[in-house]
Amino acid sequence: MRSQLSAIALFIAITASAAPPPKSVAPPTIPHPMAMFLNTLSKDGKQQVTFRSAAVGTHFFLEEPSGVTVYTYDDTVGYRKETFLKGSTLAKAMKKYR
Numbered sequence: 001m002r003s004q005l006s007a008i009a010l011f012i013a014i015t016a017s018a019a020p021p022p023k024s025v026a027p028p029t030i031p032h033p034m035a036m037f038l039n040t041l042s043k044d045g046k047q048q049v050t051f052r053s054a055a056v057g058t059h060f061f062l063e064e065p066s067g068v069t070v071y072t073y074d075d076t077v078g079y080r081k082e083t084f085l086k087g088s089t090l091a092k093a094m095k096k097y098r
Helices: 003-020 030-042 090-096
Strands: 054-056 060-066 067-074 079-087
Touching: 054 090, 060 090, 067 090, 079 090
Parallel strands: none
Antiparallel strands: 054 060, 060 067, 067 079
């Protein structure tokens, strides 16, 4: 019994060490305004943030659990908030603005 447990523990250790490390999606650099925006979204790390985003033409969409914020491109500032679609999904918002 002891040899079986040792073999199982050895197999698990070898399998765990052979697995590739999780891939990070974090970019190598983040502009200061973006870092501050992400900090604000997570309320200084007190709230976990999950979002998706997409861009179509001159519109940028940011989906959060509560809805989708729609931004439109402005030459002077980049993307400016246009509206918030409460309860909407990214797919619905993108379809609306196509």
